[in-house]
Amino acid sequence: MSENETLRSVDLERIGIARYKAVNSRGGVLPIGSGEDPDFTPVELLLAAIAGCSAIDVDLITGKRAQPEAFSVHASGDKVRDENGNHLTNLRVTFDIAFPDGEDGDRAREFLPRAIEQSRDRLCTVSRTVALGSPVEFGQD
Structure with missing residues (x-):
């Protein structure tokens, strides 16, 4: 398999203090936090x-x-x-x-x-x- 077939990745952007959003290659978004809010x-x-x-x-x-x-x-x-x-x-x-x-x-x-x-x-x-x-x-x- 080529790298394009095997590579998996996500990007993370800061959206607040200790809060981020993960974005996958298909456009899915998942909020991530430190435990001070409902985010995972x-x-x-x-x-x-x-x-x-x-x-x-x-x-x-x-x-x-x-x-x-x-x-x-x-x-x-x-x-x-x-x-x-x-x-x-x-x-x-x-x-x-x-x-x-x-x-x-x-x-x-x-x-x-x-x-x-x-x-x-x-x-x-x-x-x-x-x-x-x-x-x-x-x-x-």
């Missing part, structure tokens, strides 16, 4: 990205068998400060999914654990990046 904090966005990435994987895989009647995902972690600086520990993603009665629902329920494993072990780019670790370069224009 960067840590909350990371948790949402992990949950969202796996939710999409699991939904697409199980949805081939049956559409869920209920689908929710909870992501959590403890923000700590230690000799390694600030970081999250105890990251956990839990799924609460209900499928309809019947053969299709049974097939989706049966496949659900495997779908979650596939997302965790190889499909979800966000959680895989966190789990594998990747250096982050910082610079200045």
